[in-house]
Amino acid sequence: MSALSRKVLEGLKAKGWAGGIVPFERARDLESDIGPLVEGGLVAKAVQEAYLKDFRYEAREQLSDPRSIIVIAVPQPRMRVHFTFHGKVIPAIVPPTYANAWTVINGAKAALEAATQDEGGRFEKATLPLKTLAARTGLVRYGRNNITYLPERGSYHRLVAFYSNLDLGVDQWQEREALPACRTCNLCKEACPASVISDDRFLIRVENCLTFLNEMPSDRPFPEQVRTDWHNAIVGCMRCQDACPYDKAMKDWTEEGERFSEEETLYLLRGEFSGPYAKAMNEKLERCGLDLTIFPRNLAALLGL
Numbered sequence: 001m002s003a004l005s006r007k008v009l010e011g012l013k014a015k016g017w018a019g020g021i022v023p024f025e026r027a028r029d030l031e032s033d034i035g036p037l038v039e040g041g042l043v044a045k046a047v048q049e050a051y052l053k054d055f056r057y058e059a060r061e062q063l064s065d066p067r068s069i070i071v072i073a074v075p076q077p078r079m080r081v082h083f084t085f086h087g088k089v090i091p092a093i094v095p096p097t098y099a100n101a102w103t104v105i106n107g108a109k110a111a112l113e114a115a116t117q118d119e120g121g122r123f124e125k126a127t128l129p130l131k132t133l134a135a136r137t138g139l140v141r142y143g144r145n146n147i148t149y150l151p152e153r154g155s156y157h158r159l160v161a162f163y164s165n166l167d168l169g170v171d172q173w174q175e176r177e178a179l180p181a182c183r184t185c186n187l188c189k190e191a192c193p194a195s196v197i198s199d200d201r202f203l204i205r206v207e208n209c210l211t212f213l214n215e216m217p218s219d220r221p222f223p224e225q226v227r228t229d230w231h232n233a234i235v236g237c238m239r240c241q242d243a244c245p246y247d248k249a250m251k252d253w254t255e256e257g258e259r260f261s262e263e264e265t266l267y268l269l270r271g272e273f274s275g276p277y278a279k280a281m282n283e284k285l286e287r288c289g290l291d292l293t294i295f296p297r298n299l300a301a302l303l304g305l
């Protein structure tokens with residue numbers, strides 16, 4: 001490992017973050033990791049259309065002189081927000097990484113720029129399959145639930161990657177590894193309300209995962225099989241993470257978010273997002289990393305309506 005890459009990684013570590021580095025040519029290898037899964041039908045078309053088609057493997061689209069890719073894991077807590085309905089205050093969870101996304105991304109970029117100021121380091125956010133990239137550098141390991149885990153800090157982290165003009169002189173590319181305990185553990189599979197974790201394949205059936213369903217715009221109703229008691233977060237789902245022994249120490253790491261009055265809760269449920277009140281509400285939701293368009297359906301489901 002070069003002195004410069006050591007300096008970059010040590011700088012991240014000092015902030016409580018962790019990083020991995022590969023040369024920029026590895027972007028094409030990432031494409032080869034994903035492509036066959038899509039072509040082979042292991043990734044549903046709806047998932048490809050909604051998310052994976054946005055990946056950009058051509059580094060030069062983002063930076064004219066790319067030399068390296070750096071992936072960073074920034075630990076993040078979950079957030080608790082409160083709604084008021086029929087006079088009762090109702091807490092709701094926002095899973096880790098939905099809140100404060102851009103604060104984390106901009107903070108990571110600024111930290112990299114500061115650490116490499118003398119070398120003229122430039123960094124542009126890379127739109128890549130981040131779990132695959134992080135696992136390929138050995139930074140994280142996959143759980144059976146397809147979420148990635150830091151060896152000692154569990155799954156509560158946001159991944160972010162950057163293309164850099166710096167040749168960091170290191171290629172950490174390796175095999176993707178699974179968590180050792182997954183060999184004999186079934187806890188996430190048993191906890192998953194949507195039964196998308198199975199023994200016959202490593203990839204979960206994303207198209208039925210509750211998170212996939214509740215990230216879709218509000219005008220798309222939940223399919224019939226989704227039962228009221230599945231809902232456990234205002235967006236996303238925490239059941240497989242809550243069940244996992246690798247997240248035991250993280251489970252109570254919760255930050256307090258916004259509180260919504262009865263009037264605001266009813267307004268969100270109605271789903272009429274126009275006028276000056278909408279702007280104020282949108283700003284309030286953005287502070288917790290939430291999107292108005294998913295709200296009416298998810299909130300109604302969470303309140304059991």
Ligand code: B12
Pocket residue numbers: 033034037043047051052095096097127128129130131132142145146147148149155156157158159160176177178202203204206209211212215235236237238240241
């Ligand atoms: C699409 C997407 C979703 C989709 C699909 C998720 C999925 N499993 O693919 C939906 C909407 C369902 C979703 C849900 C969630 N997401 Co999401 N999502 C993404 C996104 C945009 C791309 C993920 C992706 O590449 N999927 C494609 C599949 C094919 O990739 P893969 O899951 O890594 O699959 C690899 C392995 O299966 C491996 N493999 C195959 N066979 C085998 C065998 C073995 C033994 C091994 C080891 C590996 C292996 O090959 C595949 C390719 O490398 C990323 C952001 C980004 N730019 O990467 C965030 C991201 C992955 N999501 C994130 C989060 C936090 C979540 C949720 C945990 C949120 C929540 N609590 O509700 C859930 C988790 C649901 C779950 N169980 O996966 C974080 C992950 C952080 C972490 N610690 O893992 C990311 C990185 C966002 C971020 N910037 O931090 N997400």
Ligand code: SF4
Pocket residue numbers: 145191192193194195196197204208209210211236237238239240241
């Ligand atoms: S996020 Fe929820 S629905 Fe999706 S795999 Fe995990 S437990 Fe199952």
Ligand code: SF4
Pocket residue numbers: 142143144145179181182183185186187188189240243244245246
């Ligand atoms: S709950 Fe068990 S099987 Fe699932 S990811 Fe965690 S250790 Fe692996």
